[in-house]
Amino acid sequence: xxxxxxxxxxxxxxxxxxxxxxxxxxxxxxxxxxxxxxxxxxxxxxxxxxxxxxxxxxxxxxxxxxxxxxxxxxxxxxxxxxxxxxxxxxxxxxxxxxxxxxxxxxxxxxxxxxxxxxxxxxxxx
Amino acid sequence: xxxxxxxxxxxxxxxxxxxxxxxxxxxxxxxxxxxxxxxxxxxxxxxxxxxxxxxxxxxxxxxxxxxxxxxxxxxxxxxxxxxxxxxxxxxxxxxxxxxxxxxxxxxxxxxxxxxxxxxxxxxxxxxxxxxxxxxxxxxxxxxxxxxxxxxxxxxxxxxxxxxxxxxxxxxxxxxxxxxxxxxxxxxxxxxxxxxxxxxxxxxxxxxxxxxxxxxxxxxxxxxxxxxxxxxxxxxxxxxxxxxxxxxxxxxxxxxxxxxxxxxxxxxxxxxxx
Numbered sequence: 001x002x003x004x005x006x007x008x009x010x011x012x013x014x015x016x017x018x019x020x021x022x023x024x025x026x027x028x029x030x031x032x033x034x035x036x037x038x039x040x041x042x043x044x045x046x047x048x049x050x051x052x053x054x055x056x057x058x059x060x061x062x063x064x065x066x067x068x069x070x071x072x073x074x075x076x077x078x079x080x081x082x083x084x085x086x087x088x089x090x091x092x093x094x095x096x097x098x099x100x101x102x103x104x105x106x107x108x109x110x111x112x113x114x115x116x117x118x119x120x121x122x123x124x125x
Numbered sequence: 126x127x128x129x130x131x132x133x134x135x136x137x138x139x140x141x142x143x144x145x146x147x148x149x150x151x152x153x154x155x156x157x158x159x160x161x162x163x164x165x166x167x168x169x170x171x172x173x174x175x176x177x178x179x180x181x182x183x184x185x186x187x188x189x190x191x192x193x194x195x196x197x198x199x200x201x202x203x204x205x206x207x208x209x210x211x212x213x214x215x216x217x218x219x220x221x222x223x224x225x226x227x228x229x230x231x232x233x234x235x236x237x238x239x240x241x242x243x244x245x246x247x248x249x250x251x252x253x254x255x256x257x258x259x260x261x262x263x264x265x266x267x268x269x270x271x272x273x274x275x276x277x278x279x280x281x282x283x284x285x286x287x288x289x290x291x292x293x294x295x296x297x298x299x300x301x302x303x304x305x306x307x308x309x310x311x312x313x314x315x316x317x318x319x320x321x322x323x324x325x326x327x328x329x330x331x332x333x334x335x336x337x338x339x340x341x342x343x344x345x346x347x348x349x350x351x352x353x354x355x356x357x358x359x360x361x362x363x364x365x366x367x368x369x370x371x372x373x374x375x376x377x378x379x380x381x382x383x384x385x386x387x388x389x390x391x392x393x394x395x396x397x398x
Contacts, residue, residue: 023209030206034199041191041392045184048397055177055398056170062393069389077202077382083139 033076040069132369147376151383154344158387161340165333165394178330179398180301181323183237187396190233191388197226198385201352201378208371213363216374220356223381227349234342241323241331242270245287246298247312248319255310256298257289259322266314274320283314334395341391344384351377 044065052058075081134141169177204219240258245268247255259268263286266278276283290305292298321327325335355373362370 023206027203027206030199030202034195037195037198037389038192041188041195044393045188045397048393055174059166059170059394059398062398063390066390066393070386073198073382073386073389077198077385078379 029076033072037069037072040065040072044069132366132372141372143372143376144379147379151379154383158337158340161333161337162390162394165337168329168333169394169398175296175299178299178301178328181330182301182334182396183240184396186233186237187392190230191392193226193230193233194385194388197223197230198382200226201381205371205374205378208363208367208374211367217356217360220352220374224349224353224356227345227352230345231342231349234338238335244323245285246321246323246327247285247287247317249312249316250318251316252293254292254295254298255287255289255312256292257287257307257310260286260288260309263309268320270322271324272321272326274322276314276317276320278314285312285314285317285320286310287312337391337395341384341387344387348377348381348384352381 044062047061047065048058050058052061128142129135130140130142132141134144138145200219200222204216204223207213207215207219243258243261245257245259249255261268264284265280266276266283266285268274268276268285276285287310288307289310290307291310323331325332355370355377359373360370362373
Protein backbone atom coordinates (compact mmCIF):
# COMPACT_ATOMS: atom_id res chain seq x y z
CA UNK A 1 0.00 0.00 0.00
CA UNK A 2 1.41 3.41 -0.96
CA UNK A 3 1.91 6.19 1.58
CA UNK A 4 -0.92 8.20 0.07
CA UNK A 5 -3.30 5.25 0.32
CA UNK A 6 -2.24 4.58 3.90
CA UNK A 7 -2.87 8.21 4.76
CA UNK A 8 -6.27 8.01 3.12
CA UNK A 9 -7.20 4.85 5.04
CA UNK A 10 -6.04 6.43 8.25
CA UNK A 11 -7.98 9.60 7.51
CA UNK A 12 -11.17 7.66 6.70
CA UNK A 13 -10.74 5.47 9.80
CA UNK A 14 -10.18 8.55 11.90
CA UNK A 15 -13.18 10.22 10.25
CA UNK A 16 -15.42 7.20 11.02
CA UNK A 17 -14.22 7.07 14.63
CA UNK A 18 -14.84 10.77 14.95
CA UNK A 19 -18.30 10.38 13.36
CA UNK A 20 -19.34 7.60 15.77
CA UNK A 21 -18.53 9.80 18.76
CA UNK A 22 -20.24 12.79 17.18
CA UNK A 23 -23.31 10.83 16.22
CA UNK A 24 -24.17 10.11 19.85
CA UNK A 25 -24.36 13.88 20.38
CA UNK A 26 -26.29 14.37 17.15
CA UNK A 27 -29.06 11.96 18.18
CA UNK A 28 -30.32 14.56 20.68
CA UNK A 29 -30.14 17.20 17.96
CA UNK A 30 -32.21 15.03 15.59
CA UNK A 31 -34.92 14.70 18.24
CA UNK A 32 -34.98 18.46 18.83
CA UNK A 33 -35.26 19.10 15.07
CA UNK A 34 -38.09 16.54 14.90
CA UNK A 35 -40.02 18.31 17.65
CA UNK A 36 -39.38 21.67 15.93
CA UNK A 37 -40.83 20.25 12.69
CA UNK A 38 -43.96 19.10 14.50
CA UNK A 39 -44.38 22.51 16.16
CA UNK A 40 -43.89 24.04 12.71
CA UNK A 41 -46.74 21.89 11.40
CA UNK A 42 -49.07 23.13 14.15
CA UNK A 43 -47.91 26.71 13.42
CA UNK A 44 -48.76 26.24 9.72
CA UNK A 45 -52.31 25.17 10.57
CA UNK A 46 -52.70 28.06 13.04
CA UNK A 47 -51.38 30.63 10.51
CA UNK A 48 -53.80 29.38 7.86
CA UNK A 49 -56.72 30.30 10.13
CA UNK A 50 -55.63 33.96 10.31
CA UNK A 51 -57.13 36.33 7.73
CA UNK A 52 -54.24 38.38 6.33
CA UNK A 53 -56.60 40.22 3.98
CA UNK A 54 -55.56 38.35 0.85
CA UNK A 55 -55.17 34.68 0.00
CA UNK A 56 -51.82 35.54 -1.64
CA UNK A 57 -50.40 36.75 1.70
CA UNK A 58 -51.67 33.55 3.34
CA UNK A 59 -49.87 31.51 0.67
CA UNK A 60 -46.63 33.46 1.16
CA UNK A 61 -46.80 32.98 4.97
CA UNK A 62 -47.45 29.23 4.53
CA UNK A 63 -44.53 28.94 2.08
CA UNK A 64 -42.18 30.79 4.46
CA UNK A 65 -43.02 28.37 7.32
CA UNK A 66 -42.70 25.40 4.93
CA UNK A 67 -39.32 26.71 3.73
CA UNK A 68 -38.01 26.93 7.32
CA UNK A 69 -39.19 23.36 7.94
CA UNK A 70 -37.63 22.26 4.65
CA UNK A 71 -34.35 23.91 5.63
CA UNK A 72 -34.33 21.93 8.90
CA UNK A 73 -34.91 18.65 7.03
CA UNK A 74 -32.30 19.33 4.35
CA UNK A 75 -29.79 20.97 6.67
CA UNK A 76 -29.87 18.54 9.61
CA UNK A 77 -31.56 15.26 8.63
CA UNK A 78 -29.86 15.22 5.22
CA UNK A 79 -26.64 16.65 6.72
CA UNK A 80 -26.31 19.32 4.08
CA UNK A 81 -25.02 21.84 6.62
CA UNK A 82 -22.28 19.56 7.92
CA UNK A 83 -21.12 18.33 4.50
CA UNK A 84 -18.20 20.30 3.14
CA UNK A 85 -18.17 19.81 -0.59
CA UNK A 86 -19.25 21.55 -3.73
CA UNK A 87 -21.79 18.99 -4.90
CA UNK A 88 -24.00 19.67 -1.90
CA UNK A 89 -23.70 23.39 -2.38
CA UNK A 90 -24.84 22.97 -5.97
CA UNK A 91 -27.86 21.01 -4.75
CA UNK A 92 -28.56 23.58 -2.05
CA UNK A 93 -28.52 26.34 -4.66
CA UNK A 94 -30.85 24.26 -6.82
CA UNK A 95 -33.33 24.00 -3.97
CA UNK A 96 -33.17 27.70 -3.24
CA UNK A 97 -33.40 28.63 -6.90
CA UNK A 98 -36.86 27.06 -6.79
CA UNK A 99 -37.78 29.85 -4.34
CA UNK A 100 -37.64 32.69 -6.89
CA UNK A 101 -39.38 30.41 -9.39
CA UNK A 102 -42.30 29.84 -7.03
CA UNK A 103 -42.27 33.51 -5.95
CA UNK A 104 -42.54 34.55 -9.59
CA UNK A 105 -45.51 32.20 -9.96
CA UNK A 106 -47.17 33.82 -6.95
CA UNK A 107 -46.60 37.36 -8.19
CA UNK A 108 -47.48 36.71 -11.81
CA UNK A 109 -50.59 34.74 -10.95
CA UNK A 110 -51.85 37.25 -8.41
CA UNK A 111 -51.38 40.39 -10.52
CA UNK A 112 -54.85 40.21 -12.04
CA UNK A 113 -56.87 39.65 -8.89
CA UNK A 114 -54.62 40.91 -6.08
CA UNK A 115 -52.53 43.77 -7.54
CA UNK A 116 -51.77 45.21 -4.09
CA UNK A 117 -50.52 41.89 -2.69
CA UNK A 118 -48.38 41.33 -5.81
CA UNK A 119 -46.87 44.80 -5.36
CA UNK A 120 -46.01 44.03 -1.69
CA UNK A 121 -44.29 40.74 -2.64
CA UNK A 122 -42.35 42.40 -5.46
CA UNK A 123 -41.06 45.04 -3.05
CA UNK A 124 -40.02 42.33 -0.59
CA UNK A 125 -38.10 40.52 -3.34
CA UNK B 126 -11.14 -4.58 -11.47
CA UNK B 127 -12.82 -3.21 -8.40
CA UNK B 128 -14.88 -0.05 -8.84
CA UNK B 129 -13.23 2.73 -6.85
CA UNK B 130 -15.12 4.66 -4.17
CA UNK B 131 -18.04 2.23 -4.11
CA UNK B 132 -17.81 2.15 -0.31
CA UNK B 133 -15.06 4.50 0.87
CA UNK B 134 -15.47 8.19 0.12
CA UNK B 135 -13.29 9.82 -2.48
CA UNK B 136 -10.73 11.95 -0.59
CA UNK B 137 -11.19 15.17 -2.58
CA UNK B 138 -15.00 15.19 -2.61
CA UNK B 139 -15.68 13.26 0.60
CA UNK B 140 -18.38 11.30 -1.23
CA UNK B 141 -18.83 7.67 -2.20
CA UNK B 142 -20.42 6.86 -5.56
CA UNK B 143 -23.94 6.11 -4.36
CA UNK B 144 -24.12 9.39 -2.50
CA UNK B 145 -23.19 11.32 -5.65
CA UNK B 146 -25.85 9.36 -7.52
CA UNK B 147 -28.65 9.95 -5.02
CA UNK B 148 -27.95 13.69 -4.80
CA UNK B 149 -28.00 14.03 -8.59
CA UNK B 150 -31.24 12.04 -8.65
CA UNK B 151 -32.73 14.25 -5.95
CA UNK B 152 -31.75 17.34 -7.96
CA UNK B 153 -33.82 16.00 -10.87
CA UNK B 154 -36.68 15.26 -8.46
CA UNK B 155 -36.59 18.86 -7.21
CA UNK B 156 -37.08 19.97 -10.83
CA UNK B 157 -40.01 17.57 -11.33
CA UNK B 158 -41.89 18.54 -8.18
CA UNK B 159 -40.79 22.19 -8.47
CA UNK B 160 -42.42 22.49 -11.91
CA UNK B 161 -45.68 20.89 -10.74
CA UNK B 162 -45.67 22.92 -7.56
CA UNK B 163 -45.11 26.20 -9.44
CA UNK B 164 -47.96 25.28 -11.80
CA UNK B 165 -50.25 24.76 -8.82
CA UNK B 166 -49.28 28.07 -7.20
CA UNK B 167 -49.75 29.91 -10.51
CA UNK B 168 -53.24 28.47 -10.93
CA UNK B 169 -54.12 29.03 -7.28
CA UNK B 170 -53.16 32.70 -7.01
CA UNK B 171 -54.45 33.41 -10.51
CA UNK B 172 -57.96 32.28 -9.59
CA UNK B 173 -60.46 35.01 -8.77
CA UNK B 174 -61.49 35.23 -5.10
CA UNK B 175 -64.19 32.67 -4.33
CA UNK B 176 -63.68 30.56 -7.43
CA UNK B 177 -60.94 28.27 -6.03
CA UNK B 178 -61.96 25.39 -3.74
CA UNK B 179 -61.15 26.11 -0.13
CA UNK B 180 -60.91 23.53 2.68
CA UNK B 181 -62.16 20.65 0.53
CA UNK B 182 -59.76 18.29 2.27
CA UNK B 183 -59.76 17.07 5.85
CA UNK B 184 -57.12 19.21 7.58
CA UNK B 185 -56.76 16.84 10.53
CA UNK B 186 -56.05 13.85 8.29
CA UNK B 187 -53.51 15.92 6.37
CA UNK B 188 -51.91 17.11 9.60
CA UNK B 189 -51.79 13.55 10.94
CA UNK B 190 -50.06 12.43 7.76
CA UNK B 191 -47.55 15.29 8.08
CA UNK B 192 -46.72 14.22 11.63
CA UNK B 193 -46.47 10.57 10.54
CA UNK B 194 -43.96 11.48 7.80
CA UNK B 195 -41.93 13.71 10.13
CA UNK B 196 -41.86 10.87 12.69
CA UNK B 197 -40.64 8.49 9.98
CA UNK B 198 -37.90 10.95 9.01
CA UNK B 199 -36.75 11.02 12.63
CA UNK B 200 -36.65 7.21 12.83
CA UNK B 201 -34.74 7.00 9.51
CA UNK B 202 -31.99 9.29 10.76
CA UNK B 203 -31.93 7.52 14.15
CA UNK B 204 -31.66 4.15 12.36
CA UNK B 205 -28.63 5.39 10.43
CA UNK B 206 -27.11 6.78 13.65
CA UNK B 207 -27.68 3.40 15.36
CA UNK B 208 -25.72 1.61 12.60
CA UNK B 209 -22.90 4.13 12.91
CA UNK B 210 -22.78 3.24 16.61
CA UNK B 211 -22.84 -0.48 15.76
CA UNK B 212 -26.31 -1.04 17.27
CA UNK B 213 -27.95 -3.26 14.68
CA UNK B 214 -30.99 -4.31 16.75
CA UNK B 215 -31.79 -0.68 17.48
CA UNK B 216 -31.49 0.07 13.75
CA UNK B 217 -33.94 -2.77 13.06
CA UNK B 218 -36.42 -1.25 15.54
CA UNK B 219 -36.21 2.29 14.18
CA UNK B 220 -36.44 1.25 10.56
CA UNK B 221 -39.35 -1.08 11.40
CA UNK B 222 -41.18 1.97 12.78
CA UNK B 223 -40.33 3.83 9.54
CA UNK B 224 -41.96 1.08 7.49
CA UNK B 225 -45.05 1.14 9.73
CA UNK B 226 -45.24 4.93 9.38
CA UNK B 227 -45.10 4.64 5.59
CA UNK B 228 -47.96 2.11 5.67
CA UNK B 229 -49.98 4.36 7.99
CA UNK B 230 -49.41 7.30 5.63
CA UNK B 231 -50.67 5.27 2.66
CA UNK B 232 -53.71 4.00 4.59
CA UNK B 233 -54.70 7.56 5.56
CA UNK B 234 -54.12 8.73 1.99
CA UNK B 235 -56.31 5.94 0.61
CA UNK B 236 -59.07 6.88 3.10
CA UNK B 237 -58.91 10.42 1.72
CA UNK B 238 -58.94 9.21 -1.90
CA UNK B 239 -61.88 6.91 -1.16
CA UNK B 240 -63.77 9.84 0.31
CA UNK B 241 -63.28 11.87 -2.87
CA UNK B 242 -64.36 8.97 -5.11
CA UNK B 243 -67.60 8.60 -3.11
CA UNK B 244 -68.31 12.33 -3.05
CA UNK B 245 -70.67 13.27 -5.90
CA UNK B 246 -72.03 16.45 -7.37
CA UNK B 247 -75.42 15.97 -9.03
CA UNK B 248 -76.83 18.60 -11.37
CA UNK B 249 -80.61 18.39 -11.48
CA UNK B 250 -82.89 19.28 -14.39
CA UNK B 251 -84.19 22.28 -12.42
CA UNK B 252 -80.66 23.76 -12.19
CA UNK B 253 -80.12 22.94 -8.51
CA UNK B 254 -77.05 20.99 -7.39
CA UNK B 255 -77.05 18.19 -4.83
CA UNK B 256 -73.66 17.64 -3.24
CA UNK B 257 -72.78 14.79 -0.90
CA UNK B 258 -71.55 11.26 -0.32
CA UNK B 259 -73.31 8.46 -2.09
CA UNK B 260 -75.06 5.68 -0.19
CA UNK B 261 -74.36 2.70 -2.45
CA UNK B 262 -76.53 0.37 -0.35
CA UNK B 263 -79.68 2.49 -0.51
CA UNK B 264 -79.19 3.59 -4.15
CA UNK B 265 -80.88 1.10 -6.48
CA UNK B 266 -78.72 2.00 -9.48
CA UNK B 267 -75.02 1.45 -10.00
CA UNK B 268 -73.13 4.73 -9.87
CA UNK B 269 -69.67 4.40 -11.44
CA UNK B 270 -66.55 5.68 -9.70
CA UNK B 271 -64.85 6.53 -13.01
CA UNK B 272 -66.12 8.35 -16.13
CA UNK B 273 -68.34 8.02 -18.07
CA UNK B 274 -70.87 8.38 -15.24
CA UNK B 275 -73.67 6.39 -16.81
CA UNK B 276 -76.30 5.26 -14.31
CA UNK B 277 -77.29 1.63 -14.71
CA UNK B 278 -79.98 -0.37 -12.92
CA UNK B 279 -83.12 -2.40 -13.52
CA UNK B 280 -85.24 -0.98 -10.68
CA UNK B 281 -88.75 0.22 -11.46
CA UNK B 282 -88.06 3.66 -9.97
CA UNK B 283 -84.29 4.11 -10.28
CA UNK B 284 -83.00 6.29 -7.46
CA UNK B 285 -79.66 7.71 -6.30
CA UNK B 286 -79.35 8.27 -2.54
CA UNK B 287 -76.88 10.82 -1.17
CA UNK B 288 -76.01 12.08 2.28
CA UNK B 289 -75.56 15.77 1.53
CA UNK B 290 -77.21 19.11 0.83
CA UNK B 291 -78.72 21.12 -2.01
CA UNK B 292 -77.34 24.40 -3.38
CA UNK B 293 -78.38 26.82 -6.11
CA UNK B 294 -74.96 27.26 -7.79
CA UNK B 295 -71.31 26.13 -7.83
CA UNK B 296 -70.04 29.15 -5.92
CA UNK B 297 -71.74 27.87 -2.77
CA UNK B 298 -69.64 24.71 -2.93
CA UNK B 299 -66.26 26.44 -3.07
CA UNK B 300 -65.84 26.96 0.67
CA UNK B 301 -65.66 23.60 2.39
CA UNK B 302 -65.17 25.11 5.87
CA UNK B 303 -68.78 26.34 6.09
CA UNK B 304 -70.88 24.16 8.34
CA UNK B 305 -73.79 22.73 6.35
CA UNK B 306 -76.57 20.47 7.63
CA UNK B 307 -76.39 17.15 5.79
CA UNK B 308 -79.40 14.92 5.29
CA UNK B 309 -80.39 11.91 3.24
CA UNK B 310 -81.57 12.97 -0.22
CA UNK B 311 -83.28 10.62 -2.68
CA UNK B 312 -82.95 11.69 -6.30
CA UNK B 313 -84.93 9.95 -9.07
CA UNK B 314 -82.61 9.22 -12.00
CA UNK B 315 -85.09 10.95 -14.32
CA UNK B 316 -84.38 14.25 -12.50
CA UNK B 317 -80.62 14.03 -13.00
CA UNK B 318 -79.06 16.09 -15.78
CA UNK B 319 -75.44 15.34 -14.94
CA UNK B 320 -73.54 13.47 -12.25
CA UNK B 321 -69.86 13.13 -11.36
CA UNK B 322 -67.62 12.53 -8.39
CA UNK B 323 -64.66 14.49 -7.01
CA UNK B 324 -62.05 12.47 -8.90
CA UNK B 325 -59.21 14.07 -10.91
CA UNK B 326 -61.67 14.92 -13.71
CA UNK B 327 -63.86 17.13 -11.48
CA UNK B 328 -62.01 20.44 -11.83
CA UNK B 329 -58.52 22.00 -12.01
CA UNK B 330 -58.03 21.72 -8.26
CA UNK B 331 -58.83 18.01 -8.00
CA UNK B 332 -56.73 17.35 -11.14
CA UNK B 333 -53.60 18.91 -9.65
CA UNK B 334 -54.39 17.52 -6.18
CA UNK B 335 -54.47 13.94 -7.46
CA UNK B 336 -51.44 14.51 -9.71
CA UNK B 337 -49.26 15.90 -6.91
CA UNK B 338 -50.39 13.59 -4.10
CA UNK B 339 -50.49 10.54 -6.43
CA UNK B 340 -46.91 11.19 -7.59
CA UNK B 341 -45.87 11.72 -3.98
CA UNK B 342 -47.61 8.49 -2.90
CA UNK B 343 -45.66 6.60 -5.61
CA UNK B 344 -42.46 7.98 -4.08
CA UNK B 345 -43.61 6.84 -0.62
CA UNK B 346 -44.26 3.33 -1.97
CA UNK B 347 -40.88 3.24 -3.77
CA UNK B 348 -38.97 4.56 -0.76
CA UNK B 349 -40.72 2.21 1.67
CA UNK B 350 -39.97 -0.79 -0.59
CA UNK B 351 -36.27 0.06 -0.75
CA UNK B 352 -36.10 0.61 3.03
CA UNK B 353 -37.92 -2.69 3.57
CA UNK B 354 -35.55 -4.59 1.24
CA UNK B 355 -32.47 -3.25 3.04
CA UNK B 356 -34.11 -3.85 6.45
CA UNK B 357 -35.21 -7.43 5.69
CA UNK B 358 -34.01 -9.52 2.73
CA UNK B 359 -30.67 -7.71 2.29
CA UNK B 360 -29.80 -7.42 5.99
CA UNK B 361 -27.17 -10.18 5.78
CA UNK B 362 -24.83 -7.64 4.15
CA UNK B 363 -24.39 -6.06 7.59
CA UNK B 364 -22.30 -9.05 8.70
CA UNK B 365 -20.24 -9.19 5.49
CA UNK B 366 -19.67 -5.50 4.83
CA UNK B 367 -21.09 -3.18 7.52
CA UNK B 368 -19.80 0.00 5.92
CA UNK B 369 -21.44 -0.72 2.58
CA UNK B 370 -24.67 -1.63 4.40
CA UNK B 371 -24.60 1.63 6.39
CA UNK B 372 -24.05 3.55 3.15
CA UNK B 373 -27.13 1.90 1.63
CA UNK B 374 -29.18 2.89 4.66
CA UNK B 375 -27.90 6.44 4.39
CA UNK B 376 -28.74 6.70 0.69
CA UNK B 377 -32.26 5.29 1.13
CA UNK B 378 -32.64 7.68 4.08
CA UNK B 379 -31.72 10.67 1.91
CA UNK B 380 -34.48 9.69 -0.51
CA UNK B 381 -36.94 9.28 2.37
CA UNK B 382 -36.13 12.76 3.74
CA UNK B 383 -36.81 14.15 0.28
CA UNK B 384 -40.23 12.47 0.30
CA UNK B 385 -40.89 14.14 3.67
CA UNK B 386 -39.64 17.47 2.29
CA UNK B 387 -42.09 17.37 -0.61
CA UNK B 388 -45.01 16.67 1.73
CA UNK B 389 -43.99 19.58 3.98
CA UNK B 390 -44.72 21.87 1.01
CA UNK B 391 -47.77 20.00 -0.28
CA UNK B 392 -49.67 19.98 3.01
CA UNK B 393 -50.14 23.74 3.49
CA UNK B 394 -50.90 24.61 -0.12
CA UNK B 395 -53.32 21.75 -0.79
CA UNK B 396 -55.05 21.44 2.58
CA UNK B 397 -54.97 24.87 4.18
CA UNK B 398 -55.17 27.54 1.48
